[in-house]
Amino acid sequence: MALLEINAAFNSAFYIGLLLVLAYRSKWRRYFQLGMKLPGPPALPIIGNGLRFTTNDLCKLFQELKEFSCSYGPIARLWFGPVLTVALADPDSIENLVKHDKLCNRGYLVRKSIEKFFRNGLWNSDGEDWRRHRKIVSSGLHINILEKSVKNFVENSDILENKLKALGDGIIAHDVAPHFTRCSMDTIYQTSSRISIRVQTGNDESTLNKFTTTSDTALLRFAKP
Numbered sequence: 001m002a003l004l005e006i007n008a009a010f011n012s013a014f015y016i017g018l019l020l021v022l023a024y025r026s027k028w029r030r031y032f033q034l035g036m037k038l039p040g041p042p043a044l045p046i047i048g049n050g051l052r053f054t055t056n057d058l059c060k061l062f063q064e065l066k067e068f069s070c071s072y073g074p075i076a077r078l079w080f081g082p083v084l085t086v087a088l089a090d091p092d093s094i095e096n097l098v099k100h101d102k103l104c105n106r107g108y109l110v111r112k113s114i115e116k117f118f119r120n121g122l123w124n125s126d127g128e129d130w131r132r133h134r135k136i137v138s139s140g141l142h143i144n145i146l147e148k149s150v151k152n153f154v155e156n157s158d159i160l161e162n163k164l165k166a167l168g169d170g171i172i173a174h175d176v177a178p179h180f181t182r183c184s185m186d187t188i189y190q191t192s193s194r195i196s197i198r199v200q201t202g203n204d205e206s207t208l209n210k211f212t213t214t215s216d217t218a219l220l221r222f223a224k225p
Helices: 002-027 029-037 058-072 091-098 108-118 127-140 143-167 177-193 206-223
Strands: 075-080 083-088
Touching: 029 075, 029 083, 058 075, 058 083, 083 091, 143 177, 177 206
Parallel strands: none
Antiparallel strands: 075 083
């Protein structure tokens, strides 16, 4: 009796799920039809191409995106579950896209990946919210204000130059990304908040580690939903 009840419950859940899928596909039929007209790799049921980019290594991810663009570009499609993602590698197509304000939004996948970190700030807002925030930020990025920060740019660039010179022995290869990250963090903090955190010259790695952890986690959430 228990087995029959389990089978009945399973069959009911299956048919209800099937009806929901059919209703969803009927509602979004044109959406799927237009998406499948674009060139792209074969997609698995339900998860689409979600397993294609499952790495949190930025270099490897960039290489995979480059190979994908060469194989299917300059305009290609990917399915992340039922979400259609169109990848553009053609400058003219990108120009036509960014000219339209209504089309330039973060998108569902990006917004969901970073909303836990940046909430509803400039990085994760669209439409009127983005325009209102951007207008406030633009006033702070006026050339007359940025000219006052040139001294900070020069000082932090000099520190970076000396750090790289110390590494440049012509024999051993070094990862320079952390050094550029530290320089950027010092420059941004000093310019935006007038606070000197001295990541380049100090021994405290906690600020850099927090930044790296945040960026890596956001990438991991995007690559491995």
